[in-house]
Amino acid sequence: MLTKASSLSRLVGELKKLPGVGERTALRLAFHLLKTPQNLTLLAESLLEVRARVHACSVCFAITEDDPCAICSGSRDTGTICVVENSQDLMALERSNAYQGVYHVLEGCISPLAGIGPADLRIAELLERVGRGGVSEVVIATNFTVEGEATALYLTKALKPLNLKVSRLAHGIPLGSDIEFVDAATVQWALQGRNEL
Template sequence: MRMIKPMADLYEQLRRLPGIGSKTAMRLAYHIIDRPESEVRQLAGALLAAKQQIKLCSVCYNLSDSEICEICGRRDRDSSIICVVEQPQDLMAMERSHGYKGVYHVLHGVLSPLDGIGPDNIRIKELLLRLQQTQVKEIIIATNSDIEGEATAVYLAQLLKPLGVTVSRIAHGLPVGGDLEYADEMTLARALENRRNM
């Protein structure tokens, strides 16, 4: 017997989500149709509201519900130090370490020639523009320690150093290939403290 269409559609949408295999998608689909309509409305509403209301900060490209994100808007942050991260979730991880008082720049990706992702596909131009517009003393590159993360760090260092700014790389006490996102606070604080010049 084939799945009835509304069920098949729901299953198909869930299965597209990252980390959701066919079994989990099926379990979630049955769970959703089992819930009261009010609860399903809340879920659907939250999905749509998140998509419609969340935009990117016009300064650092962090997720934000206003033109400028909370971090860029704060007076106690030092805008002359910029920490470059791959994704908004990496920024969140750095913030959890409580040791960092500078600001951020979110690339929204890393260089990955095999996947066709070059410098124009991530927010590198925006970073260069920022350097022209604000006084920046140091750029701390906090991309992950996997191949793409390292290659992106080297590329950025070559691009930025001639501009007269100090470029440093966080010390990856993180396991090789370890994601910033999953590092604990102590490890991150130490990685930041032990950053080295590139």
């Protein structure tokens, strides 16, 4: 049996901290790593390398190994800034190949219950960036959660006086889904945001 002080117990405890990993999965992962010591060494080395090399871009605050990141230093449309909550959201938008502007990562969203206010996010940096000029549109791409909507509303109020276009990602019924299985709030958003054909 595992003792609380054992290195295996500590490994299981650390693996349990990962999102979606419970006790049984953590134990299964730990034993898998022990069966293949080379994989354990490679994993440890890659974790140390990521810790040493990955940091936030000084322009958009996305995670990167280069500063500025490849998007900020590339030939993208700097007149359009897409605001996202985190780097994972940025990567999801990039996979679509539908957006050619630059980004701004807030590093979270407004959540009074969690004690996160506007001052805890990269909102001041966004306003400073827009204030320098050359930006014609800010696309707000926060998540469609209560916190994401609160953040979008706050950003809209802060950006509107700066005389630029402020837009929000469209939302509604996902492609390929049946309306009968979609929740009422999503149907309501879809009806409110309908487009003329």
